[in-house]
Amino acid sequence: MDLRDREIRDEQRHLDAVYGRLTEKIHEAEYLMADAARRGQVGTPGALAERDAQVFQAGLHLSRLNREFEDFLFGRIDLLAGKDGVRGPDGASTSVEPADDAVREEPGGPVADIAETLHIGRLGVLDADYVPLVIDWRAPAAAPFYRATPLRPGRVVRRRVIRSRGRRVLGVEDDLLRPGLRARLAGAELPVVGDGALLAALGRERGHRMTDIVASIQAEQDEVIRAPAGKVTEVTGGPGTGKTAVALHRAAYLLYQDRRRYAGGILVVSPTPLLVSYTEGVLPALGEEGQVVIRALGGLVEGVEADAYDEQRVAAVKGAAVMARVLARAARGAVEAADGPRLLRVVAFGRRVELTADDLAEVRRQVLGGSAPVNLLRPRARRLLLEALWARSGAAGRYQDRELAAEAKEGFFDDIGGEDVFQEFLAAWWPERTPLQVLRAMADEQRLGRWARRLLRPREVRLLARSLRRVTPAGGGLSAHDVALLDELRALLGAPPRPAPARAGSGGLDELDVLGGVAELTTYAERQERRGDRRERADQDEERLDYTHVIVDEAQDLTPMQWRMVGRRGRQASWTVVGDPAQSSWTAPEEAAAERAAALGGRSHRRFELTVNYRNPAEIARVADGVLARALPGATPPRAVRATGVLPRYLVAPDAAGLPAAVRAAAAELLAEVPGTVGVVVAMGLRADAAGWLAELADDRLVVLGSLEAKGLEYDATLVVGPARIAGESPAGLRVLYVALTRSTQRLTVLSEPEDRPDAAGVPELLTPAEPGAEPR
Numbered sequence: 128m129d130l131r132d133r134e135i136r137d138e139q140r141h142l143d144a145v146y147g148r149l150t151e152k153i154h155e156a157e158y159l160m161a162d163a164a165r166r167g168q169v170g171t172p173g174a175l176a177e178r179d180a181q182v183f184q185a186g187l188h189l190s191r192l193n194r195e196f197e198d199f200l201f202g203r204i205d206l207l208a209g210k211d212g213v214r215g216p217d218g219a220s221t222s223v224e225p226a227d228d229a230v231r232e233e234p235g236g237p238v239a240d241i242a243e244t245l246h247i248g249r250l251g252v253l254d255a256d257y258v259p260l261v262i263d264w265r266a267p268a269a270a271p272f273y274r275a276t277p278l279r280p281g282r283v284v285r286r287r288v289i290r291s292r293g294r295r296v297l298g299v300e301d302d303l304l305r306p307g308l309r310a311r312l313a314g315a316e317l318p319v320v321g322d323g324a325l326l327a328a329l330g331r332e333r334g335h336r337m338t339d340i341v342a343s344i345q346a347e348q349d350e351v352i353r354a355p356a357g358k359v360t361e362v363t364g365g366p367g368t369g370k371t372a373v374a375l376h377r378a379a380y381l382l383y384q385d386r387r388r389y390a391g392g393i394l395v396v397s398p399t400p401l402l403v404s405y406t407e408g409v410l411p412a413l414g415e416e417g418q419v420v421i422r423a424l425g426g427l428v429e430g431v432e433a434d435a436y437d438e439q440r441v442a443a444v445k446g447a448a449v450m451a452r453v454l455a456r457a458a459r460g461a462v463e464a465a466d467g468p469r470l471l472r473v474v475a476f477g478r479r480v481e482l483t484a485d486d487l488a489e490v491r492r493q494v495l496g497g498s499a500p501v502n503l504l505r506p507r508a509r510r511l512l513l514e515a516l517w518a519r520s521g522a523a524g525r526y527q528d529r530e531l532a533a534e535a536k537e538g539f540f541d542d543i544g545g546e547d548v549f550q551e552f553l554a555a556w557w558p559e560r561t562p563l564q565v566l567r568a569m570a571d572e573q574r575l576g577r578w579a580r581r582l583l584r585p586r587e588v589r590l591l592a593r594s595l596r597r598v599t600p601a602g603g604g605l606s607a608h609d610v611a612l613l614d615e616l617r618a619l620l621g622a623p624p625r626p627a628p629a630r631a632g633s634g635g636l637d638e639l640d641v642l643g644g645v646a647e648l649t650t651y652a653e654r655q656e657r658r659g660d661r662r663e664r665a666d667q668d669e670e671r672l673d674y675t676h677v678i679v680d681e682a683q684d685l686t687p688m689q690w691r692m693v694g695r696r697g698r699q700a701s702w703t704v705v706g707d708p709a710q711s712s713w714t715a716p717e718e719a720a721a722e723r724a725a726a727l728g729g730r731s732h733r734r735f736e737l738t739v740n741y742r743n744p745a746e747i748a749r750v751a752d753g754v755l756a757r758a759l760p761g762a763t764p765p766r767a768v769r770a771t772g773v774l775p776r777y778l779v780a781p782d783a784a785g786l787p788a789a790v791r792a793a794a795a796e797l798l799a800e801v802p803g804t805v806g807v808v809v810a811m812g813l814r815a816d817a818a819g820w821l822a823e824l825a826d827d828r829l830v831v832l833g834s835l836e837a838k839g840l841e842y843d844a845t846l847v848v849g850p851a852r853i854a855g856e857s858p859a860g861l862r863v864l865y866v867a868l869t870r871s872t873q874r875l876t877v878l879s880e881p882e883d884r885p886d887a888a889g890v891p892e893l894l895t896p897a898e899p900g901a902e903p904r
């Protein structure tokens with residue numbers, strides 16, 4: 128038996144002991160459940176409550192234990208004796224530094240004994256004597272597993288990554304943190320097996336789901352994951368540096384640290400639904416099922432799901448901070464229905480009392496002088512209308528006595544205010560508006576022009592109105608940018624009215640008379656389960672806005688309006704904000720920076736930078752770095768950790784007619800070369816066409832993406848089609864191209880069109896080295 132097999136056998140013994148203990152715990156939990164059920168039969172309220180609590184606890188416990196983790200146990204550290212003998216609650220010694228006499232100088236060099244061995248896994252497990260069999264990866268005692276480096280080894284002599292599946296140990300890989308030291312474990316020399324656990328993880332094929340990195344978190348990443356949840360933790364780093372992975376592991380860490388505070392209260396905001404589905408398996412794999420809400424920007428408003436895309440010039444209008452002012456006017460303007468009543472007539476004291484259009488306009492002006500959200504101004508509208516009628520009735524003059532006058536007025540308010548005529552008038556004259564109704568009202572160019580006077584240019588008004596025309600009364604056709612507008616409107620309007628059947632005379636705004644339209648929609652996260660029972664649940668949707676921690680992924684892409692929306696969800700929260708300015712597809716970064724600062728309030732920042740690219744092989748990173756130099760001259764790219772020896776491939780499509788076949792052939796070639804996924808990235812405008820061209824390949828490993836959808840995702844191989852077309856789609860196009868080129872873990876093919884002006888080797892102009900000092904486009 129060779130050394131590796133022997134070490135695997137030893138780790139297998141340990142894993143068997145762990146599973147033995149887990150089995151005992153499962154039996155304990157099952158016993159508890161059965162016992163609880165028996166107690167329930169007693170039937171007193173107290174017994175029932177106790178049973179519920181026990182069943183709940185035992186059920187939780189069981190479901191965690193029963194999960195077949197692919198690698199329940201994944202790490203081990205062998206440690207020198209600590210400076211003091213203090214042990215923490217998990218049974219491990221707490222000292223970070225070794226005892227002064229832990230290492231002895233001997234003639235052959237320094238020698239030491241391993242004083243403590245810890246196994247690291249997804250959950251903490253103690254044996255019957257409270258000795259730790261496995262330390263939870265988030266416990267303080269596990270930190271050295273991630274943190275120790277040869278420069279600062281602390282007590283760690285050997286770090287071992289254990290690969291296991293189910294109950295079987297498959298392999299071990301060791302790193303020596305103190306290579307010059309001869310260490311002894313139970314009298315024998317400490318064996319060392321292989322190297323490169325990290326590299327093995329990085330080279331593995333990719334699927335459609337992100338996996339956790341718990342076995343190979345690197346020191347600079349660990350610093351971020353375990354950073355105290357101060358006010359704002361800000362993380363920057365280039366593509367592939369693990370920002371998304373780190374953000375998700377941080378959520379799991381915060382839960383472990385203070386479950387009471389964070390359970391259910393962590394929100395992760397992701398740029399696209401694609402990235403949400405790519406990442407949503409990571410937390411359950413870390414044992415945190417259902418504790419963290421992950422939402423796409425277009426799915427942040429409860430009951431709404433964005434399913435449309437805005438071209439860049441429209442997005443630029445919708446995302447700009449000035450929209451907040453346009454919407455404020457729209458919210459107030461929309462309460463005045465074009466076909467609303469122009470005369471209020473009641474009968475009081477035996478004669479007709481009227482308010483004319485001019486009178487009503489004056490009352491409306493007074494009502495809008497109030498600062499409350501528009502829908503909440505209705506009681507004020509009611510009161511001011513009655514005041515105006517009372518004044519017009521001339522009744523006040525008939526009373527000398529102030530008390531009598533006040534009494535008469537009160538009676539008048541009660542009588543007139545209670546009449547059907549008056550109530551119907553009020554409902555039509557001050558209709559309650561939903562955000563969706565107001566947004567749709569903005570599709571009328573003339574009306575929008577009025578609301579946006581001196582705020583938007585006529586061209587912008589036209590673009591905006593035209594784009595909003597696709598929004599249906601039920602909320603179809605909304606883009607992620609529209610959702611931020613809806614959220615702003617919701618704040619301006621106040622709580623939307625409860626869903627109710629449309630009432631005649633409810634003051635429809637042109638055709639916008641679908642009350643409660645918004646509440647009829649569903650969110651991304653709940654789409655699956657909700658399909659069948661939308662109506663029943665719509666009423667129960669009390670949206671949560673007060674998260675305790677908000678994590679923003681790809682933060683560089685949020686528009687000012689989106690920052691306002693996200694900011695509303697974390698007024699009291701601490702924040703983790705991760706992003707990379709070099710990948711930003713938003714064109715006005717300064718404006719976004721101002722709204723971001725407002726969203727994060729005056730909270731203090733702690734900044735971290737990640738510097739190593741774990742995704743792209745060096746051969747691919749080099750190509751991307753060239754584009755980065757054009758997009759942001761002077762920016763430092765992250766350092767790629769591995770090379771594959773495979774150079775990117777350059778192909779050229781002869782002309783537009785030949786493009787579909789060329790795309791198909793290039794994609795098919797990549798599918799044949801890699802075991803996992805292939806992403807085909809095209810300009811947004813080419814998305815639908817490209818999907819059609821590739822349909823016949825019918826391979827579920829293949830994904831077609833518009834350039835903006837590629838954000839955050841990764842594939843074994845990527846085919847980037849038409850770099851110039853991608854770069855030409857917006858002023859931020861070069862940065863979008865940079866994103867496209869950094870999606871691959873193994874192979875990259877670039878397919879040029881004639882407009883890419885490829886050189887003789889097929890390398891498109893944009894991918895040739897930039898002239899020194901070249902201006903960004």
Ligand SMILES: Nc1ncnc2c1ncn2[C@@H]1O[C@H](COP(=O)(O)OP(=O)(O)OP(=O)(O)O)[C@@H](O)[C@H]1O
Pocket residue numbers: 325328329338339340343344345348364365366367368369370371372373707710741742838839840841869
């Ligand atoms: N310590 C690690 N061990 C193993 N894999 C890692 C490690 N860190 C990152 N990775 C892998 O590298 C890839 C990139 O990580 P991630 O998507 O989190 O990077 P990112 O910084 O968010 O990238 P981008 O800015 O391009 O979205 C993922 O496959 C991730 O699992």
